[in-house]
Amino acid sequence: MKFLPLIWRNAVRNRLRTILTLAGIAFLLFVLIFVMTGLSEIQAWEGVAATHRRVVVQHAEGLTAELGIELENFLKGDVISRHAEHVCKFNWFGGYYQDPKNWPPEFAVDPTAMRALFDELKINDEDFKKFSETKTATLVGIRLMQKYNWKVGQRITLIGTFYNANPELDIVGVFTTKDPRQEEQMFFRWDYLDELLQNRKIVSTYWMKARSDEDIPKLKELIDAHTRNSSTPTETITEKEFANQFMQMMGNIKAIVAGIGALVLLIMIMMTANTMAMAARERVTEVAVMRTLGFTAGQILSVIVAESLLVSLIAAAVAIGGSLLVFNIGGFSPSPIYFPVFLVEPPTVLTALGAAIFCGVASSLVPAVRAARRKISDGLRQVV
Amino acid sequence: MAGPVVRVQNVSKTYYRDETPVPVLEAIDLEVAEGEFVALMGPSGSGKSTLLNLIAGIDRASSGRVEVAGSELSTLSEHALATFRSRHIGFIFQLYNLIPVLTAYENVELPLLLTPLSKSDRGKHVMMALDVVGLADRKDHTPRQLSGGQEQRVAIARAIVTDPTLLLADEPTGDLDKKSEEEVLTLLKRLNTEFKKAIVMVTHDPKAAACAARTVMLEKGTLVGKS
Numbered sequence: 278m279k280f281l282p283l284i285w286r287n288a289v290r291n292r293l294r295t296i297l298t299l300a301g302i303a304f305l306l307f308v309l310i311f312v313m314t315g316l317s318e319i320q321a322w323e324g325v326a327a328t329h330r331r332v333v334v335q336h337a338e339g340l341t342a343e344l345g346i347e348l349e350n351f352l353k354g355d356v357i358s359r360h361a362e363h364v365c366k367f368n369w370f371g372g373y374y375q376d377p378k379n380w381p382p383e384f385a386v387d388p389t390a391m392r393a394l395f396d397e398l399k400i401n402d403e404d405f406k407k408f409s410e411t412k413t414a415t416l417v418g419i420r421l422m423q424k425y426n427w428k429v430g431q432r433i434t435l436i437g438t439f440y441n442a443n444p445e446l447d448i449v450g451v452f453t454t455k456d457p458r459q460e461e462q463m464f465f466r467w468d469y470l471d472e473l474l475q476n477r478k479i480v481s482t483y484w485m486k487a488r489s490d491e492d493i494p495k496l497k498e499l500i501d502a503h504t505r506n507s508s509t510p511t512e513t514i515t516e517k518e519f520a521n522q523f524m525q526m527m528g529n530i531k532a533i534v535a536g537i538g539a540l541v542l543l544i545m546i547m548m549t550a551n552t553m554a555m556a557a558r559e560r561v562t563e564v565a566v567m568r569t570l571g572f573t574a575g576q577i578l579s580v581i582v583a584e585s586l587l588v589s590l591i592a593a594a595v596a597i598g599g600s601l602l603v604f605n606i607g608g609f610s611p612s613p614i615y616f617p618v619f620l621v622e623p624p625t626v627l628t629a630l631g632a633a634i635f636c637g638v639a640s641s642l643v644p645a646v647r648a649a650r651r652k653i654s655d656g657l658r659q660v661v
Numbered sequence: 662m663a664g665p666v667v668r669v670q671n672v673s674k675t676y677y678r679d680e681t682p683v684p685v686l687e688a689i690d691l692e693v694a695e696g697e698f699v700a701l702m703g704p705s706g707s708g709k710s711t712l713l714n715l716i717a718g719i720d721r722a723s724s725g726r727v728e729v730a731g732s733e734l735s736t737l738s739e740h741a742l743a744t745f746r747s748r749h750i751g752f753i754f755q756l757y758n759l760i761p762v763l764t765a766y767e768n769v770e771l772p773l774l775l776t777p778l779s780k781s782d783r784g785k786h787v788m789m790a791l792d793v794v795g796l797a798d799r800k801d802h803t804p805r806q807l808s809g810g811q812e813q814r815v816a817i818a819r820a821i822v823t824d825p826t827l828l829l830a831d832e833p834t835g836d837l838d839k840k841s842e843e844e845v846l847t848l849l850k851r852l853n854t855e856f857k858k859a860i861v862m863v864t865h866d867p868k869a870a871a872c873a874a875r876t877v878m879l880e881k882g883t884l885v886g887k888s
Contacts, residue, residue, distance in 0.1 A: 279774050286762035566758040569719055570772045570819070571747020573740050653719040654711075657754070 280576075284583045287556070298552045299592045302545050302636065306596035306629050309541045311611070313625045314604065316534045318458075318616050319524055325456050326516035331394065332361060332496050333519040334483040337510040345509045346478035352485065356499060360492035361485040365390035366467045368481045371439035374425060381421050382462045382617060383435060385470040388414075394486055397454050404429075404450020412469045415446040418460035419453045420618070424608075442473035461617035484516075542632055545589075549640035553585050557644035564648045565656025574649035581645035582638055589637030596633075597626050665728075666827055666859045667693035667716055672725030674711055674882075685711045686882045689725070693827075698853040698860045700873035707879040709863040710831055716861060717750050717829050718742045730826040747775045751820030751858075753830040757812040759804040765791065765815045766800040772823050790818035793856075794848060810841025817848055821858070828852065830862040834869050846872050 289295055334352070336342035351357065352364045370383040388409045392400060400408075400416060408414045417427060427433065427448055434445045446465050454460055471478060487493045497513040504511040514522075524530060557564075564577055572580075600621050603609050610619040674686040686708045693699050701709045714720040715727050718734050719742075727734045730749040737745060746752075759768045769790050773783045791797040794814040804812050813833060820828055830849065834842040850872050852858045862873060870876045878886040 279780070282767060283760075283763065283771075283774075286767075290762050562758065563760055566754070566760070567771070568743065569717065569746060569750075569752050571743050571750075571775050573743040575740075576775075654714050657719075657758075 280580055280583070284580055284587055287560075287580075288584045288587050290556070294552060294555070295588060298549060299588055299595070301548050302589055302592035302633070303595040303599070305541045305545045305548075306593055306633060307600055309538055309632060310596060310600045310621055310625055310629050312534050312537050313628060314600075314619060314621050315611075315616070316530060317622050317625060318619060319530060321456070321458055322520040323517055323524070325459070326520045329397070329516060330487040330490060330493065331516040332485050332487050332493060332513060333367075333516055334485075334500055334511050334513050335481070335519070337501075337504075337512045340481060343509070344480045344483065344511065345507075346480055348483065348504065348509065348511070349480070351503055352483055352500070357485075357496065359488075360496050360499070361487050363390045363394040364483060364485045365394050366480045366482075367484045368467060368470060368479065369439070370435065370437065370444075370465075370470065372435035372437045372443070374433060374435055377438075378613060379425065380613060381424075384462065384464050385467040386464050387468075388466050391464060394484055397456075398452040398459065399454060400452045401450055404452075407449035408464075408466075411447060411449060412466055412472070413445060413447050414449040415463055415465040416450050416452055417448055417463040419451050420457055420460035421463055422448075422451055424461070440470070440474060440479075442470065444469060444473055457620065458618045482519075538632075542636065545632070545636040546640045549585060549589065549636055550643065552588075553581070553641040554644045556584070557581060557648045561648070561651065561656050564651070565653045568653045569657070577649040578645045581648060582641045585641030585645075586634065586637035589633040589640075593630055593633035597621075597629055601626075665692040666695045666697075666730055667691065667861065668726070668728040669712070669716065670726040670728075672712075672715060672722045672727055674708070674715065674720070675723045684882055686715075686722075689882075689884055691877060691884065693859055693861055696853070696857040696859055697875065698850070698873045699862070700870035700876040701861060701863045701879060702865070702867075702870050702876055703879035703885075705865075706881075708882040709879050712879065713829050713831055713861065713863050716827075717752055718746050747772060747823065749826040751823065751825035751828045753813070753816055753820050753828065753833045755832040755835040757804070757809070757816045757836075759812055759815055759819075761804050764801050764803055765796060765807065765818075768804070768815055769818045769822050772819060776823065786822050787818075790822040791815075793821065793852075794818045808841065809837050810844055813837060813841065813845050814848065817845070817852075821852065821856075826859065828858050828860045830860065832863055832865065834864070834866060842866075842869070 334344065334348070336344055349364065349366070365387045366385070368385040370385055372383060373380045392405055404416065408416050429448050429450065431448050432445055433448065434443055436443050444465060487496055493515060500513040501511055567577060568574070604619050604621050610616045669689055669691040672686060672689045673684065676683045676685055689712060701712065703709050711720065715722050716729055718729065718737070721735060732745055734742065734745070760771065763771070766787055769787045770783055773786055778786065788797055788800070791800055794817050796811060796814055796818065799807060799811060804815070807815065833849070834845050837845060846869055849860060849862065853860050860873070862869065864870050877884060
């Protein structure tokens with residue numbers, strides 16, 4: 278700690294250079310945090326999905342194809358009921374509210390099954406009763422309510438893009454849950470959507486809850502075997518697999534993020550190393566003087582590395598603080614459609630901090646070792 | 662006379678330029694007694710600064726023995742040499758070599774950071790050293806805000822703050838005007854007479870050398886005379 282004033286003064290010796298280096302590192306760390314947050318948001322659904330025993334039945338050709346309504350009878354029949362309960366039609370609506378930029382995740386569901394199926398959602402009994410009794414009712418997550426400043430009792434209109442329908446919905450209640458992402462969702466009734474679509478009985482997926490983990494493979498086998506030779510063959514998967522297929526659609530996103538992260542780190546190290554090399558070169562005589570005073574090579578090395586580390590950590594504080602301010606407090610999302618919530622999570626913060634520490638140490642190590650190893654008499658003779 | 666604080670015996674130093682040996686010092690014998698003020702004179706390239714560096718433990722002799730304050734320097738590791746310098750050597754450079762980003766106070770405090778002294782104890786030592794050189798009132802000034810003479814006096818305060826066994830000065834007045842030169846020489850004499858500091862000073866200037874009790878002449882790497 279007693280060397281801190283020396284380290285600090287050296288770090289800010291050339292203010293413009295330090296500010297530019299600091300800004301560069303902070304910007305790159307911000308990019309790293311941004312990309313990692315994007316990845317963690319994509320993976321968040323997978324994480325939530327893994328904690329439930331929900332099973333999804335979709336068309337074997339994928340989500341673009343529809344399932345038949347007649348499948349519901351089989352799914353609610355005795356054979357499947359032994360292994361699953363709360364069978365629920367589940368259609369992603371894909372409409373916007375007032376402006377195409379406002380695209381909350383809206384789902385058309387069976388009111389009777391949805392509450393038990395999504396039992397992590399806390400819904401007031403009275404609100405749920407209204408949802409069950411009112412065809413145009415919608416239940417809205419608390420964060421979504423706050424986002425659009427909606428009130429219970431308000432009527433809102435969604436403009437369909439995927440379906441040719443514009444449901445007018447009455448907000449009858451609000452739900453909360455642990456995961457803020459789910460609080461950005463809204464549910465309305467499948468039968469109302471069907472009515473708007475002239476009773477075409479379009480079902481994109483069926484969801485249900487397996488009675489136990491052991492029932493999941495049995496359900497996959499039974500349901501897919503039942504539909505194998507029909508006009509609508511199915512693929513039965515867990516909710517986690519369902520979430521994962523969205524990630525697959527985006528390509529090998531983990532590899533892309535890892536690549537960007539490595540590149541960011543490399544540029545950070547090169548940039549800081551350049552600054553530290555210049556700083557060390559300018560101070561050859563000073564280092565020799567300090568060693569004449571009795572500083573050991575190890576102490577010189579520590580002072581130079583600490584200086585670089587200090588700059589990197591300040592940059593990390595700026596980047597982390599800035600991103601928390603913009604995303605977590607300010608609620609900014611780069612794409613409200615794909616990322617209704619864009620929250621910087623603690624592991625992302627720790628990774629950014631780790632990257633800054635690694636950059637600080639790695640970039641200064643070579644100039645620091647060279648400075649510490651230089652002969653004192655050579656250093657004293659040097660004219661800078 | 663007290664026992665020698667510096668004992669240089671048959672010391673030679675050869676540098677290598679590419680593979681060509683360049684002898685700088687040859688068979689030097691020198692003793693400096695405790696509390697003695699010795700001036701090292703000689704033309705440029707005669708090896709004065711090299712000899713000073715060997716005594717300071719910032720360079721190593723090619724052969725011979727350099728013993729300072731009871732330590733035979735050739736036997737010490739780099740780490741032990743650093744500790745030796747911090748305890749026994751106060752070095753004054755021709756170009757002052759203060760750290761430009763630190764204040765006068767912080768520059769003087771620098772060698773004390775290597776000691777286990779508390780912040781307040783360090784403060785007392787620093788103020789005492791600045792008081793000796795007459796710059797206590799300029800403690801918050803950076804080197805840029807000081808004149809050359811004042812910078813050199815801060816450098817002297819830095820050299821004496823740890824109360825070293827030996828003060829080594831490499832042309833301490835070489836870059837100063839006449840008035841500052843006199844101030845610095847007066848200060849060095851005072852450190853020798855009042856504080857009983859042993860001093861070895863490299864100089865070109867006969868007037869500066871006259872402040873010393875003894876002058877040693879070097880020419881082409883060998884001792885040629887004493888006065």
